Amino acid sequence: MIDLAELSDAFTILSSSWSAWIFVIPGLLLGLFFGSMPGISITMAMAIFLPMTLYMDFLPAIIFLTSIYTGAGFGGSVPAILMNIPGTSSAVATTFDGYPMSRQGRHNEALGIALASSVIGTLVSYILLMFLIEPVSGIVLKMGPLELFFVAIWGLMLLGSLAGESIARGLLAGTFGLLLGTVGMNSAGYIRGTMDIPWLLDGVPTIPAMMGLLAASQLLNLVNTKHLIEDEDLRRISMRKITGGFREAFQHKTIIGRGALIGVVIGSIPGVGSSISNLLSYSEARRNAPDGDTFGKGNPKGVIAAESANSSSEGGAMATMLALGIPGGGATAILLAAFAMHNVVGGPSFIANNKDVVYAIIMSNFAQALLLLGVGLGFVYIASYIVRVPMRYLIPSVLVVALFGSYAINGTASGPITLAVFSVIGWGMVRYNYPVAAAVVGLILGNLVEGNLLRTYQISGGELAYALERPGALLILALMVVSFGLSAFSKMRRKRKAGVQMGAS
Amino acid sequence: MTIKYNRRSLLKLTGGTLAAASVASPSILFAQDSYPSRPINVVVPFDTGGYNDRLARAFAPFLSQRLGQPLNIINRGGAGALLGHSYFLQQPDDGYTLLCTSAAPFLPLNVLTQNAPFAVTDFHMMNLPSRDYTMMATSTESGITSIEDVINQLKADPRSLTIGIQPASADLVNLMLLADTVGISRDELRLVTYDGGGPARNAVAGNVVDIALVGGQGFLPLADKIVPLLIFDDAPRDNWGSAIVTEVAPGADFVLGSQRGWGVHASLVEGSPEIYQTILSAVEETSKAPEVIEALSSAQLATDWFGPEVSNRSLLATAAVMEQHLSILQGS
Numbered sequence: 027m028i029d030l031a032e033l034s035d036a037f038t039i040l041s042s043s044w045s046a047w048i049f050v051i052p053g054l055l056l057g058l059f060f061g062s063m064p065g066i067s068i069t070m071a072m073a074i075f076l077p078m079t080l081y082m083d084f085l086p087a088i089i090f091l092t093s094i095y096t097g098a099g100f101g102g103s104v105p106a107i108l109m110n111i112p113g114t115s116s117a118v119a120t121t122f123d124g125y126p127m128s129r130q131g132r133h134n135e136a137l138g139i140a141l142a143s144s145v146i147g148t149l150v151s152y153i154l155l156m157f158l159i160e161p162v163s164g165i166v167l168k169m170g171p172l173e174l175f176f177v178a179i180w181g182l183m184l185l186g187s188l189a190g191e192s193i194a195r196g197l198l199a200g201t202f203g204l205l206l207g208t209v210g211m212n213s214a215g216y217i218r219g220t221m222d223i224p225w226l227l228d229g230v231p232t233i234p235a236m237m238g239l240l241a242a243s244q245l246l247n248l249v250n251t252k253h254l255i256e257d258e259d260l261r262r263i264s265m266r267k268i269t270g271g272f273r274e275a276f277q278h279k280t281i282i283g284r285g286a287l288i289g290v291v292i293g294s295i296p297g298v299g300s301s302i303s304n305l306l307s308y309s310e311a312r313r314n315a316p317d318g319d320t321f322g323k324g325n326p327k328g329v330i331a332a333e334s335a336n337s338s339s340e341g342g343a344m345a346t347m348l349a350l351g352i353p354g355g356g357a358t359a360i361l362l363a364a365f366a367m368h369n370v371v372g373g374p375s376f377i378a379n380n381k382d383v384v385y386a387i388i389m390s391n392f393a394q395a396l397l398l399l400g401v402g403l404g405f406v407y408i409a410s411y412i413v414r415v416p417m418r419y420l421i422p423s424v425l426v427v428a429l430f431g432s433y434a435i436n437g438t439a440s441g442p443i444t445l446a447v448f449s450v451i452g453w454g455m456v457r458y459n460y461p462v463a464a465a466v467v468g469l470i471l472g473n474l475v476e477g478n479l480l481r482t483y484q485i486s487g488g489e490l491a492y493a494l495e496r497p498g499a500l501l502i503l504a505l506m507v508v509s510f511g512l513s514a515f516s517k518m519r520r521k522r523k524a525g526v527q528m529g530a531s
Numbered sequence: 532m533t534i535k536y537n538r539r540s541l542l543k544l545t546g547g548t549l550a551a552a553s554v555a556s557p558s559i560l561f562a563q564d565s566y567p568s569r570p571i572n573v574v575v576p577f578d579t580g581g582y583n584d585r586l587a588r589a590f591a592p593f594l595s596q597r598l599g600q601p602l603n604i605i606n607r608g609g610a611g612a613l614l615g616h617s618y619f620l621q622q623p624d625d626g627y628t629l630l631c632t633s634a635a636p637f638l639p640l641n642v643l644t645q646n647a648p649f650a651v652t653d654f655h656m657m658n659l660p661s662r663d664y665t666m667m668a669t670s671t672e673s674g675i676t677s678i679e680d681v682i683n684q685l686k687a688d689p690r691s692l693t694i695g696i697q698p699a700s701a702d703l704v705n706l707m708l709l710a711d712t713v714g715i716s717r718d719e720l721r722l723v724t725y726d727g728g729g730p731a732r733n734a735v736a737g738n739v740v741d742i743a744l745v746g747g748q749g750f751l752p753l754a755d756k757i758v759p760l761l762i763f764d765d766a767p768r769d770n771w772g773s774a775i776v777t778e779v780a781p782g783a784d785f786v787l788g789s790q791r792g793w794g795v796h797a798s799l800v801e802g803s804p805e806i807y808q809t810i811l812s813a814v815e816e817t818s819k820a821p822e823v824i825e826a827l828s829s830a831q832l833a834t835d836w837f838g839p840e841v842s843n844r845s846l847l848a849t850a851a852v853m854e855q856h857l858s859i860l861q862g863s
Contacts, residue, residue: 069578078587081825149591167756171723213724215698224617227610227645296733351752352733354597356578363585366830436578436608438618477726485693485740 031380036385039085044272047081049090054401057097062105064237065112065431065441069356076360076367084110084368085383088217089151089390092344096394099300099337100144100402107329108254108412109134109424112239113431115232116300119308121240122463123321123328130324131260133413137269137406139326140333141399143282146406147334148395148422150286151293151341152388159384162294162345165498169295172483172492174497177292178474180506181302181467184309188322188464196464199455203465206230210377213480225440234432234444235469236271239462243444243452245421253344254413254420263410268403270336271326278330281311284332292335293342296352300339301470309336313513316520322463344391348384349377380531389452540566566626566806568598573629576615576637578608583791586661587631587834590793593823596760597813602629611709612637613645616654620649624796634659635790635843644699644860645744651850657799657814659842661833663788665705665763666747666771670738671756678761678774681742682713689719695731695743698724699860701786702744704852705763707859709776712783726738746788747771751831765786784851791833 040046060071072094078088102113107124120140127136155162185200186193207218210229220226248254255261274283277414285307292303312321312333321328343386353359370376377384432441455462487494493499575587584606591602612632622628632638633657634817643645657851671673675684683690696703703722708716728745735743736756746799747768750757759773763785767775776785794812800807818836827834837845852858 073584073588077592167733168739169737170734171737191684213698216725224610224613224645227613296729352729359581363830367589368829436614437605438607438609438614440609469647481723481725484721487721 032381033203036380036389037187039382039386040389043083043085045083046086046089046390047330047393049086050093050390050397051401053090053093054394054398054484055097055405057083057094058101058104058405059097059409060094061098061101061113062405063431064105064111064428064435065233065433066436067114067247068095069360070434071098072357072360075243076364079364081368083352084370085312085386085390087368088361088387091361092387092391093360095340096148096391096398098274099148099340100141100333100398101405103131103144103333104137104335104406104409107140108133108409109241110244111237111305111424111428113233114235114301116304116339117332118240118463118466118470119304119332120329121310122332123323123325124332125244126322126324127326127329128413129254131255131257132264132482133255133410134264134267135271135274135326136329137410138268139275139329140271141268141402141406142272142275142335143285143330143333144350145395145399145402147286147289147337148340148398149392150283151290151333151338152391152395153214153344154286154290154346154387155341158290159345159349159383160254162290162342162349164378166294166296166346168498170496170499171478171485172191172496173418173502174295174298175326175475175478176304176502177295177298177302177498177507180502181305181309181471182466182475183510184305185464187309187312187469188320195460195521199460199462199464200468203468205468206465206477207469208257208476213477217497223483225438225517228519229433229473230469231435231444232469233435233447234441237428237432237468238445238448238450239452239455239466239469242449243456243462245424245458246449246453248417251417251420253417254415263407263414265407268410274326275330275485280322281327281330282334284310285331286338289335289338290342293339294346295342296346296355298474300336302474303339303342304336305334305467305470307331310509313510314516318517341391344387348387348450353439368424374411380511387514547677559731564808566829567598568604569627570601570603571598571627571629571806572603572605572617572622573631574615575604575606576608576612576619577632578606581660582789582832583631585830586791587829589827589830589832590817590823590834591630593811593820594817595827596729597817598810601820611640611645613641613647616641617648618652618655620796622796624798624802626795626799626803626810626855628796629810630654630794631792632794633789633791634794635787635845635849636833636853638846639853640699640860642850643854643857651847653797654792654794655839656792656842656846657811657839658818659790659836659845660835660837661748661789662747662790663666663746663790663846664768665702665744665785665788666759666773667706667742667763668732668735668750668751668759669742671758672733673741673758675741675760676758678779681760682715682779685715687709687718690721692741693721693723695723695725695734695740697726697728697731697745701788701849701853702746703802704859705776705785706744708856709761709763709780710785713781734834748831784852784856785846786849790842792842819834839848 029186039482052471072091072211102117103120104113105113106117106120110121110125112121124136211217211227288307289303311327312318346359353362429442432445435441452462542843551617573587575583576581587604595602607618619630707717728749731743731745734740736753759771761774763776764766765777818834824834
């Protein structure tokens with residue numbers, strides 16, 4: 027729980043030196059810029075600026091790096107909404123409804139909603155973090171392979187709702203994605219499907235594959251259109267509509283709350299993080315919404331669900347890093363490196379001895395989230411001019427940016443080759459009405475599902491009774507069943523109600 | 532709203548760029564009289580954020596001062612460093628490309644298990660300051676308190692404990708060699724395979740697996756959550772206070788863990804001895820400089836000077852033991 031004396035010490039630390047604050051806005055801007063460039067990951071952006079922090083004091087250094095983290099977390103959703111390019115795997119679910127909204131001329135609202143949901147998600151996650159940092163750290167390490175397997179399966183349930191008109195095609199596309207996700211060397215050291223190409227040992231490069239499947243295939247199908255938004259009147263950039271999106275986001279408190287909770291919990295599990303949480307949150311929002319059928323066609327609730335979950339994962343990842351001293355992903359690994367540079371070792375003893383510093387870090391993140399609202403507004407306003415660019419300029423430029431981005435990921439031809447191959451696959455899938463999004467979800471989850479199923483088998487020796495020794499796993503399973511049961515029940519009731527009304531009229 | 536460029540203005544633009552480029556480049560092309568006359572690249576065959584990346588980025592500014600040229604860090608991660616190592620060898624051996632890598636176990640692993648297009652001796656390690664070791668640990672909640680408990684339980688029933696480990700790793704070789712020496716049946720051990728050292732450490736700290744064998748230095752942040760059981764080295768390390776393998780199983784063969792540091796093309800040593808000497812003395816001077824030692828050790832990075840002879844001997848010795856027990860590395 028919160029220690030009030032330490033909290034006031036934290037205020038003292040933060041208010042005593044103004045030098046800590048001058049890095050917030052540059053950090054946010056850098057994060058937004060790098061985050062919105064497809065292929066440049068949050069980790070990369072932070073790694074580039076890590077050496078600079080050697081010359082700063084501890085707190086300014088951490089505030090600078092976490093500002094980049096916060097900015098980049100939202101930056102990824104800008105290309106996802108405007109161009110259907112998820113710059114990172116955590117923005118995949120944002121494309122599902124964000125991009126259709128843009129195409130309908132509701133890009134202003136979509137960006138506003140995304141920004142507001144991200145900011146609220148971040149705020150909620152840090153508030154939760156403040157209360158939960160100690161209990162969360164106790165649970166995180168207890169997450170065994172069976173628990174993670176159930177989480178991954180929960181994510182896979184999304185396939186059903188992405189299927190579109192034909193369930194069979196949706197499942198086929200999802201299975202294709204899952205199989206792609208198992209290419210490479212698995213956890214037990216077996217090598218599958220690499221065709222003797224060395225870089226496939228690590229699996230199909232996810233980000234170029236996603237960019238190819240979602241973005242390039244989409245753009246190739248738009249060759250004959252003149253503009254992203256057909257109607258010229260709708261191509262306006264309107265600050266009023268962007269802020270209108272803010273209000274819309276605030277109206278869906280349950281979706282934001284649920285997204286933030288899912289984000290914090292999933293984000294705190296090392297190695298899982300925001301790439302799963304946005305999918306889970308999207309899938310839950312869709313199943314529980316009365317207008318679930320319009321998801322994927324430009325429903326703002328989809329954007330809210332995705333963005334609140336991926337941004338709140340930041341708080342979860344920070345909890346694990348601060349409480350246990352272990353990085354959940356690349357970004358927190360960089361933060362830990364910055365800690366180490368200043369002779370600070372994260373972990374249980376750090377929290378116990380430096381509660382004031384931990385609170386100061388958390389509170390500076392509150393401030394960052396609020397400042398992101400302002401800085402992000404300007405950024406989004408400028409970025410949305412993309413919708414005015416005619417398609418004959420936009421398509422080649424976006425393809426070039428995607429190509430460079432895919433090259434930048436590890437500086438080899440593997441990215442561009444993957445992008446090209448998956449653009450063709452994606453185009454073919456769209457052409458023959460297979461949902462590309464299902465394949466993307468399968469690709470992201472394939473490795474997680476397989477690795478954890480394998481480890482469950484290794485630990486249990488194949489005995490089903492092992493599940494009984496894992497109450498956490500059973501709890502996750504029960505939550506999943508209850509959640510599905512409830513939404514099926516409420517759907518039935520809505521149907522019956524609608525039926526009664528029809529009968530009455 | 533469309534922006535119109537006519538052909539002439541575009542031509543002017545490209546012409547101007549070309550002219551600017553041709554004016555700028557001769558200085559790079561012709562000023563090669565004394566090494567180093569242009570920036571030097573450092574290949575790190577891992578992604579940003581890992582140990583080698585941090586080591587390279589922390590050491591580079593100091594090395595750059597002594598060489599008088601900027602150093603660029605190039606991350607080429609993937610396929611257990613195979614991609615980065617191959618890329619490094621493809622660069623000219625002119626001293627303008629250096630390598631910062633976990634030479635052991637990755638170079639021998641690339642060669643032995645991944646059919647790499649090179650030999651370990653194509654690389655020359657100038658200094659391998661970071662020498663990790665395999666450590667066997669258990670959770671504080673597991674009830675296991677000593678290596679004797681583990682050995683006795685596994686002797687009675689090799690399937691009684693789950694063991695977190697990375698496939699095809701030095702840790703796996705060490706486990707199997709220990710099992711052979713103390714008389715535990717190798718084939719029946721219940722291995723739980725993880726994709727990296729971090730996940731395996733988290734699993735044992737959370738008591739998800741009973742014991743784990745992973746690189747010991749990475750356990751330091753989790754020290755409160757684990758009981759160290761056995762260290763695979765001939766002397767105690769990092770004040771863990773656990774048993775060491777040479778006491779528990781005298782005569783057991785073992786391999787050192789990751790040996791990380793700085794390398795060049797082996798062909799540079801033969802082909803351009805003066806350039807090699809310049810780099811070597813710069814690395815040596817930098818490694819020994821007090822301000823470097825202070826900066827790096829505060830970031831928990833190693834900077835001890837062992838020199839090329841010791842470093843390469845140790846790398847080749849590790850490679851030899853690994854080759855001898857190749858079946859363990861392949862038989863996953």
